Amino acid sequence: MKKVIIGGGQGFWGDSNDAAIHMIRHANLNYLACDYLAELTLSIMQRQKLKNPQAGYARDFIKLMDEVAKESFDKNIKILTNAGGMNITECVSQLKQVAEAKGLHGYKIGYVLGDDLKEQLPELMAQGVKFENMDDVGDFNDIKDKILNVNVYFGHEPIVKCLEQGANVVVTGRATDSALFLAPIMHELGWAKDDWDNLARGIMAGHLLECGGQGAGGNYQYDWRGVPNMDQLGFPIAEMTNDEFCITKAPNCGGIICEESVKEQFLYEVHDPANYITPDVDVDISNARVVNAGDNRVRIENIKGKPRPDQLKLCIGYHAGYKVVSYLSFAWPDAYEKAQYAADILMKKMQRKGLRPDEVHISYVGLNSLHLGVADMNPELIKNMNEVVLRIAIRTKEKNEAAKLIPEIAPLQLNGPPGASFFGGRAHVQEVIGLWPTLIPRDAVKLSANILEVK
Amino acid sequence: MKEIYLMDIAHGRSGDKGDTSNICVFARDPKDYELIRREVTPEKVKAYFGDMIKGEIVRYDVPSLYGFNFVMKHALGGGATLSLRLDSLGKSMGSAFMRMKISVNTDIEVN
Numbered sequence: 001m002k003k004v005i006i007g008g009g010q011g012f013w014g015d016s017n018d019a020a021i022h023m024i025r026h027a028n029l030n031y032l033a034c035d036y037l038a039e040l041t042l043s044i045m046q047r048q049k050l051k052n053p054q055a056g057y058a059r060d061f062i063k064l065m066d067e068v069a070k071e072s073f074d075k076n077i078k079i080l081t082n083a084g085g086m087n088i089t090e091c092v093s094q095l096k097q098v099a100e101a102k103g104l105h106g107y108k109i110g111y112v113l114g115d116d117l118k119e120q121l122p123e124l125m126a127q128g129v130k131f132e133n134m135d136d137v138g139d140f141n142d143i144k145d146k147i148l149n150v151n152v153y154f155g156h157e158p159i160v161k162c163l164e165q166g167a168n169v170v171v172t173g174r175a176t177d178s179a180l181f182l183a184p185i186m187h188e189l190g191w192a193k194d195d196w197d198n199l200a201r202g203i204m205a206g207h208l209l210e211c212g213g214q215g216a217g218g219n220y221q222y223d224w225r226g227v228p229n230m231d232q233l234g235f236p237i238a239e240m241t242n243d244e245f246c247i248t249k250a251p252n253c254g255g256i257i258c259e260e261s262v263k264e265q266f267l268y269e270v271h272d273p274a275n276y277i278t279p280d281v282d283v284d285i286s287n288a289r290v291v292n293a294g295d296n297r298v299r300i301e302n303i304k305g306k307p308r309p310d311q312l313k314l315c316i317g318y319h320a321g322y323k324v325v326s327y328l329s330f331a332w333p334d335a336y337e338k339a340q341y342a343a344d345i346l347m348k349k350m351q352r353k354g355l356r357p358d359e360v361h362i363s364y365v366g367l368n369s370l371h372l373g374v375a376d377m378n379p380e381l382i383k384n385m386n387e388v389v390l391r392i393a394i395r396t397k398e399k400n401e402a403a404k405l406i407p408e409i410a411p412l413q414l415n416g417p418p419g420a421s422f423f424g425g426r427a428h429v430q431e432v433i434g435l436w437p438t439l440i441p442r443d444a445v446k447l448s449a450n451i452l453e454v455k
Numbered sequence: 456m457k458e459i460y461l462m463d464i465a466h467g468r469s470g471d472k473g474d475t476s477n478i479c480v481f482a483r484d485p486k487d488y489e490l491i492r493r494e495v496t497p498e499k500v501k502a503y504f505g506d507m508i509k510g511e512i513v514r515y516d517v518p519s520l521y522g523f524n525f526v527m528k529h530a531l532g533g534g535a536t537l538s539l540r541l542d543s544l545g546k547s548m549g550s551a552f553m554r555m556k557i558s559v560n561t562d563i564e565v566n
Contacts, residue, residue: 039471039472039473039535040535040536135473135474135528214468219546221466221467221468221549221550221553222466222481222483260466260481263479263481263520263522264466264467264468264479264481265468266479266520267468267477267479267517267520267522267524268468268470268477268479269470269471269472269477270477270479270524271472271475271477271515271526272515272524272526273515273517273524285517286515286517286519287517287519288519288520289519290520302519320536320537323536323539325539359539360539361532361539361540363540363541365541369540369542370541370542370547370551371547371550371551371554372507372540372551373504373505373506373507374503374504374505374507374551374554374555376554391541393539393540394539395537395539430536432536432537433536433537434535434536434537435473435534435535437472437473
């Protein structure tokens, strides 16, 4: 029976390339898919592109390809990625240079254009698209003049088209993470686009692989101490046939694949397990089973699918003001009391100088900055704390307003409670980007599949 | 009766979509699935997190995995970069959940 073996090479933009390189060298892969895009990534890439027209994509992918392009081409391992981000053509052009430098004659680079809908926004508005926020907050009119990027999440179709034309690598923008995995599996196993149960299996293969190491023992709450060799953590690999769907990992690397590690990723960032909605299929994992099937091997069963939605998700990034975050550390004795006093000084200074932030958030690193309201605030614990770091964050509409807080922090070393220590240099004003998730009709989106062949 | 941490009988992971946080929770031992189902209700979770979570909490039960998925709206202080929290993506929401205390019969075997 035909089997497709696909690896997940990246969990996010900035992830390590080590596991992907190891998989290309030592696992018997047919495909490697690398996901670089989180919700906010495209907005950040758009900012980079506005500053430098040659930026706006995941350059890390080019570095990875510099390592693996030749070996993957020789072994006929095909690679899929959404590293194109906001500048797909530049990513493709850099990739072409890598392939040329390595003498990969006949290397075919597939790429998908059309997910960037910013220019089409007025036209879509004229057609009556309302852009209502899926989270039921806000009025679109308040953000429509502050928009940075507008990208549609799309599914397998244009990626499959590239593969049908013989692409060795496929570069996209906002393809869904899971479509990068579903597309090659469908292409190999010949699944129809309305074979909902199988499509759902392919999506879940992507879902379990798209976060890289997190699917193989990274960020593993069940038993993190029991994960072998986290310093060379392998990333997960899916093996798919029409009958069987297994998760495993490459030989000779760290990490763990077992029922518990797979389950933690299985529902990660899923909402209703009976309706995990993607552009390709509405996935039902509410009766799924995860079964140990050998050493670092887990079998996934009973995934069902329902017809895909008529609408596609659109993610709009918009300018939402500015923020400043700064830190000041205090040591025993009375570290927490001193840090609280310093926070009080800063609040009074801001008020006196007419700085009125939209929001202030004060927390104490080492005590409650992560668990916030459910942190253990036992007075006996607090009394003997060795040290604590005051963290103050403010958000404002105007940049110069936010900047007013910056010069107030460092002076507290000499002008505040004893033993304050300032580190990390002066804070800087950061732009705040808001996200506006909405839906548009599927037929409003025109995507193109293209091929560039290296001579 | 005695109190234990949810961590003693469960494990899971938190993730984010905008300002929505989801935490999946699995019984470490299938025998504790029913206990978690009974004790860790959306109402109790809402009361536990208090101000940290401004929106509604829905629990989806997945008995075939001995697990649950808690979906919590307006849970991350605005989400993405709008949030001023250190952990704006809620990576530590999973462990924050796990330190919730639940009441069990004293004869229960705790891992």
